[in-house]
Amino acid sequence: MEIRARAPGKIILAGEHAVVHGSSAVAAAIDLYTQSSLHLPPPGDGGAGGEVEVDLTDSGLAFSWPCSRLLEALGETCRKAELQAPRPCSPEELASIARLVELHEIPEAKIWLSAGLSAFLYLYTSILGCRPGKVVVSSGLPMGAGLGSSAAFSVSLSGALLTAAGVVCAEGAVDGTEWRLLGKDHLELVNTWAFQGEKIIHGKPSGIDNAVSTFGSMIKFKKGELTNLKSGNPVKMLITDTRVGRNTKALVAGVSERASRHPDAMASVFHAVNTISEELSSIVELAATDEIAMTSKEEKLAELMEMNQGLLQCMGVSHSSIETVLRSTLKYNLVSKLTGGGGGGCVLTLIPTLLEKVTTELESHGFRCFKVEVGGQGLQIHQG
Numbered sequence: 424m425e426i427r428a429r430a431p432g433k434i435i436l437a438g439e440h441a442v443v444h445g446s447s448a449v450a451a452a453i454d455l456y457t458q459s460s461l462h463l464p465p466p467g468d469g470g471a472g473g474e475v476e477v478d479l480t481d482s483g484l485a486f487s488w489p490c491s492r493l494l495e496a497l498g499e500t501c502r503k504a505e506l507q508a509p510r511p512c513s514p515e516e517l518a519s520i521a522r523l524v525e526l527h528e529i530p531e532a533k534i535w536l537s538a539g540l541s542a543f544l545y546l547y548t549s550i551l552g553c554r555p556g557k558v559v560v561s562s563g564l565p566m567g568a569g570l571g572s573s574a575a576f577s578v579s580l581s582g583a584l585l586t587a588a589g590v591v592c593a594e595g596a597v598d599g600t601e602w603r604l605l606g607k608d609h610l611e612l613v614n615t616w617a618f619q620g621e622k623i624i625h626g627k628p629s630g631i632d633n634a635v636s637t638f639g640s641m642i643k644f645k646k647g648e649l650t651n652l653k654s655g656n657p658v659k660m661l662i663t664d665t666r667v668g669r670n671t672k673a674l675v676a677g678v679s680e681r682a683s684r685h686p687d688a689m690a691s692v693f694h695a696v697n698t699i700s701e702e703l704s705s706i707v708e709l710a711a712t713d714e715i716a717m718t719s720k721e722e723k724l725a726e727l728m729e730m731n732q733g734l735l736q737c738m739g740v741s742h743s744s745i746e747t748v749l750r751s752t753l754k755y756n757l758v759s760k761l762t763g764g765g766g767g768g769c770v771l772t773l774i775p776t777l778l779e780k781v782t783t784e785l786e787s788h789g790f791r792c793f794k795v796e797v798g799g800q801g802l803q804i805h806q807g
């Protein structure tokens with residue numbers, strides 16, 4: 424049996440970090456995915472001699488554990504998982520899982536994978552027990568760059584494993600593709616499991632990343648509550664990856680430490696971010712109903728993003744590479760802010776729809792517009 428599940432990454436338009444401390448945040452799914460393909464031998468095949476394998480194709484590494492070894496280390500976890508109500512991974516269980524991960528020598532340069540492997544082992548053994556199987560993971564998302572690869576990993580894994588366990592099943596089809604969707608209750612269950620995976624990777628996640636990866640669309644998120652935002656006119660964002668690696672868990676912990684050193688000042692910062700996210704979400708919804716004032720709404724969005732970036736600097740999560748992107752885009756009057764954990768990673772730049780609008784108007788006269796890159800190569804030949 425083979426089951427494939429794919430889950431998208433996300434951008435956070437406003438509210439990262441503050442959302443961990445109870446503020447509102449606004450996030451949207453992007454069309455870059457992580458895919459998990461689960462292969463299970465027919466029941467009875469492999470038996471006690473079988474293995475659990477995971478092939479992380481993007482990092483070129485594969486790992487396996489004999490089922491007997493997993494059973495010995497995790498015992499109870501492998502026997503009595505409550506699939507409808509996942510329980511958090513206890514510190515003892517996490518320590519046993521970490522020892523199983525340490526059985527493999529992960530190259531120092533890729534040591535950050537160990538958190539993902541722990542989440543994998545937790546989700547696999549809790550949902551399917553110590554049953555043999557193989558998961559192949561591939562992703563179009565940069566890892567550790569603020570686009571929610573950790574959540575997409577946990578959501579796609581949970582989706583594939585829960586489908587195999589028979590507790591969720593796909594319903595409607597996605598137009599023109601081979602992919603199918605889950606109903607709301609089943610999505611809720613996947614989201615709850617994926618949140619447990621995120622906890623292993625992030626330490627103290629707000630839950631916004633797994634929620635937007637599970638449910639898609641554009642959402643406002645506050646203290647676990649999710650509101651779907653109807654954004655008729657999608658905002659256009661340029662995403663720039665500074666390629667400066669960082670780790671969300673450490674950044675989230677750094678903000679919490681600053682908050683405990685300066686509780687009042689940071690409470691004001693989080694409150695200001697909350698107001699920005701609330702205002703931004705109402706502008707997004709208004710833009711869906713009122714076409715004409717699009718330009719002024721974009722100006723407001725840009726201003727709110729700029730203010731949010733200033734507050735992220737207050738939290739200590741900007742970086743010199745991010746500041747370089749801000750300066751470069753400002754030269755063209757474009758506003759940018761970091762997205763996700765910060766400390767490097769990705770930066771969002773708001774692209775005005777005015778450009779699109781002028782094209783649409785010209786085309787409405789029957790003219791034809793081309794979007795071209797200029798100054799490229801001359802003649803090119805490919806011989807098979």
Ligand SMILES: Nc1ncnc2c1ncn2[C@@H]1O[C@H](COP(=O)(O)OP(=O)(O)O)[C@@H](O)[C@H]1O
Nearest residue numbers: 535536539566567568569570571572573576671
């Ligand atoms: N495809 C993947 N394979 C293995 N681990 C992954 C994968 N995607 C994400 N991870 C795990 O998630 C971590 C990155 O998460 P994080 O620091 O939250 O950044 P982000 O979620 O912004 O990409 C990686 O270090 C790894 O442990």
Ligand SMILES: C[C@@](O)(CCOP(=O)(O)O)CC(=O)O
Nearest residue numbers: 439440569571628629763764
């Ligand atoms: C910083 C934070 O708000 C978002 C983290 O996103 P990412 O893992 O950097 O893609 C943390 C969270 O909400 O769990």
Ligand SMILES: [Mg+2]
Nearest residue numbers: 571573574671
């Ligand atoms: Mg993450």
